[in-house]
Amino acid sequence: MGAEWIWYPGEFETQAANRVQARRFEREIPQPPIWQTFGVTPCVKFARAFTLKAPERLKIRASGIFNVELDRPGQFVPVPDGELELSAGPHSLSITVFCGEGKFPALWAEGKTLFTDGEWHCTLQDGRFVRADCGGFSDPEGDPNDWKLPVRRREPDAFEEIEGGRLYDFGKESFGFLCFENARGGGVRLFYGESREEALDFACCEQTDLLTFDRPFVRTPIAKAFRWVAAVGSGGGKYEGFYADMEENPQPFRADFHSDDELLDRIFQVAMDTFGLNTREFFLDGIKRDRWIWSGDATQSYLINKYSFFDLQTERRTMVALCGKGPLTRHFNTITDYTLFWLVSFYDHYRWTGDRAFLERWAPRFGEVLDFCLNRRDENGFLISPQGEWVFIDWSPALTKDSEVYAFLQILLFGALRSAAGVYALLDRTAEASRFEEEAAALAGQIRKVFWSEEKGGFAHSLLEGSSDGRIFRQTNVMAVLTGLADERERESILRKVLLDPGIPAVTTPYMRFYEFSALCELGETAKVMREMKAYFKGMLDLGATSFWEYFDPGEQGSEHFAMYGRKYGKSLCHAWGAAPVWLLGRYFLGLLPEDEGYDRFRLCPSPELPEHFSCRFPLKGTEIRIRREGESLCVFAGRSGTAVIGGRTAEIPAGEEVRLLWKNGDPGPDN
């Protein structure tokens, strides 16, 4: 272990979120986030007590001006050239860093045995010390304020001449800066397209840039999403070289899937590409639009992430950026459901990572967020949504929003309370754990009493004038299955009378289909899900998609596919939730998931819908699993131990040993 830059928890994420989310433009119009943003705090004091066996010299770097107090408050010592001599023996050291101009205070210090790491504490000088945070920044000259993703040069695959310029094709959905070499004269106007049509529609394409060739090498100021780019000279601008600096999250893909089912392979690969492009500083919703951190979208990304990158840094950054600072006055992203999803995900994060440090660090904020919700309950214990507050649930004209109480939100609140019970149990705060377990049970009873319709076999949508409206939607019932609210009998009824009933309005958004597919799998309908998933995503591939879309309606024709929000190219053609197949394949078809809270062991329950021949690789916590099927033979090799369940038979998979299992045709599906 060496020195890492440290900072006050949340400051790094606050600043990165501000920078990232301000990069959304619709043509020349900036679109900063529509929810509250926060500034970074200019002054932080870092502290550490320690004992040295021998004298050592500490090299100190900071993101701003700093002073050093040694052994007692107010005893300031000069640190010429950022070096401090320390004598042997016990010491206490405080380093106060002040940054002007929007930087957050960060500190790096390294001696022979003493160095900055997560063992340091820090304070905003608000009377409270907390553990400092860090994130893998070890270069003393690499101030984490300057963090940006790396770029990789790529030439366009092809170009064609168009009036006044060229249309470049990069061959697939991309994200990056455009670079012009030997540029001179006036400049260039750029029209970006996720589709060819968009790049050629100068009046209506969503993203444009006007570059002035005021120096020989000119690069666009903001990385943007595109496959095609039309570059049209402006004021006599000329250039000789053109390429893109593709901006990429440096995390490697940690999953692949190859089989005798080419379509499934292609769906998996494009889903991975889609998720990779949206895995940036944070889990974004889409790379063309909104380029924001939406909690609802991120919740699905946390799940997809466990079967693709297992990128816990981006996951933690995203969760931290979402929870903001200071007193809560509105829901996350201004959407009620999105606060609740975050609360549910908070415990889930531990379940998949065993990351106790993160849990402890952010538990106070979790408590504040939960309190914000709990303080908004009515006398039935239902979370109310006053008029004017945004209740999302799903895009669907059928889903009325004329109530103050929605079953969907109460079910998520139940999930949040269960999450709280889990969190406090892990923190050994047993009284709170019991309290939230009881609150969850009471709320479940209340939801059942008010919303369950025995006749219709599902949970109804909302309260109207104090009573259930009796309207049954898939969304509500899917969530009742996934949060564990529905009991066996209710699950059975929901499957039969809601999910398999074509008379119930279909889910049309990929966002909610993510959950609907998941619930169907939970209820044993993997065959149906495999069939529908393949058909749905094949539809986009057939239209030439190199990434999966925000929304896809097979009934639309031609350029109808590109339109959304009343704009010709408003639709994002690379949207994180389009990567659902990665989740479905890993979580449900392979049946891979943590066997315990913290993922020390895995559980693998492959389903019969998988191809006869496949080989794949998926991440486990800190390692990976490799699975190969050749007909009736299934080979499993994993970096940590777990259990495989095939055809109702259970086998131990020891860490680091290849295990060969028999998998007969006709074996029953997973039991989980």
Add this chain to the structure above:
Amino acid sequence: MGAEWIWYPGEFETQAANRVQARRFEREIPQPPIWQTFGVTPCVKFARAFTLKAPERLKIRASGIFNVELDRPGQFVPVPDGELELSAGPHSLSITVFCGEGKFPALWAEGKTLFTDGEWHCTLQDGRFVRADCGGFSDPEGDPNDWKLPVRRREPDAFEEIEGGRLYDFGKESFGFLCFENARGGGVRLFYGESREEALDFACCEQTDLLTFDRPFVRTPIAKAFRWVAAVGSGGGKYEGFYADMEENPQPFRADFHSDDELLDRIFQVAMDTFGLNTREFFLDGIKRDRWIWSGDATQSYLINKYSFFDLQTERRTMVALCGKGPLTRHFNTITDYTLFWLVSFYDHYRWTGDRAFLERWAPRFGEVLDFCLNRRDENGFLISPQGEWVFIDWSPALTKDSEVYAFLQILLFGALRSAAGVYALLDRTAEASRFEEEAAALAGQIRKVFWSEEKGGFAHSLLEGSSDGRIFRQTNVMAVLTGLADERERESILRKVLLDPGIPAVTTPYMRFYEFSALCELGETAKVMREMKAYFKGMLDLGATSFWEYFDPGEQGSEHFAMYGRKYGKSLCHAWGAAPVWLLGRYFLGLLPEDEGYDRFRLCPSPELPEHFSCRFPLKGTEIRIRREGESLCVFAGRSGTAVIGGRTAEIPAGEEVRLLWKNGDPGPDN
């Protein structure tokens, strides 16, 4: 009225306070504030609804990127070159400004009839709109983020050669940047001195700079306090021109005093200079040190200000910077008394200004600050100071700090509750006004019951093991007089048995003498105060002071006067509270004060200690008063009407008319 830059309330002050307070250095060691600092919020939405009689073009400038929504949310309109065409008729306009890199969002917009001003509203996107703030910035190219005080060039009065360089003398206490022209070679080392001794003591002077002559014109990066500067060449550095850019608050002095008492004139002038130097972006404590915004010091500055600059912008800025943002976790400046002084001053500000807009804008924060204090009371209703919290009261070895409950703080809390009653009465929140009036009365009763000693004739110091310690100090009793807690009988007793009793430990700090002198004047001891004030401040003048000091002990000798905090030159020789004579002369000797809440009328009650011949000028709210005494004739001319009380006789002074009054020798003193 034209367009002004507008911003979210508090953001301007937050940023300015961060910048100003990070400029304290002790030699090369930075000394950022020891209390919590806050970042500016990067995104603010500004909004205005209006109706235009005719179309007009709005010119828009912002401190960051911005977008414009016209007439309905989400209807973004392009604003090429920052110009927006508006049609006749009703409109609603939202402009969202996002700033990166530590700027706060500010907006300037100007059309023919529509322009940015305090009528606009704004939100942090936290679900709440508040009125936008502004502060006199009307230049569209003058982003208020770039605000700095103007400078004025001044040459040194004299210099003398010293080894390796020169010692420059600017003739009097100053504050500014040092400038070197035609600089070349290596550089220069600067040693600043408020005293000649300090500038020549290279090893121990408090402020130094090392400049590198990397270009022909070099200026020090931070304005500093000095009268003398030693400039010593470093690495062969040479220069031809040398001067200072003196940084000044551009507010004009609005008071002067000339009389046949030269000493009094000189004291008044030096006090004005002292206060002028400390009146910068904010009311600072001292210009050499700490250069910070201390609430205790600022409280006296608010009072002095009413008799010198009547600079309400700096006063408001200071009050706003002090109250911070977000949930309070510690007292202002980490000092319990300092929060209470702010609460008392909040109502006082209205009393002297009638500034209802400020009152309304900051009343919510006032409420939060008050609640923070009220939530820290024990079962007696006393504000407790847990061990580890800083209770200042006064520097005095006699004042023990071994309790959790100090009478001084309870008396200030009484003042704060009275302030609250006044604030809520002005806001027509009568229930709260009554509640706080009652709470104040109850607390007064409790203080009296627990701390008043009939035998010793004063209020005791603290609680020890639940009972009064019976120790009588001036500080406690001075505050009982000034807050109005002490009744007639108690005031009488406090005067006789505490303030006039040499056996009670003397007040030695100018900070507390400010209040002691005030209380003595309130109790009719103007003659004693005039005598002691003149003697005390003459002591500093006799030592060559051109500004008044943080602390002065006539018993000290030579360079002992410069030492403090264990450092040879630790003492500030230009400290705002040294300007007490301005306050005493205006408030007590001239007896000038608001006759009503809001200062629509003044009251003037000159005391017999004033010289036989004098002429003076003092600010009134929005105007001024001029007074001239020639023996028994007193001429008064004021820009607003008021009452003069001389020798028990009352005279009406109409606005804008010179009134001549008879003032016989032997007339009794003021009746207020």
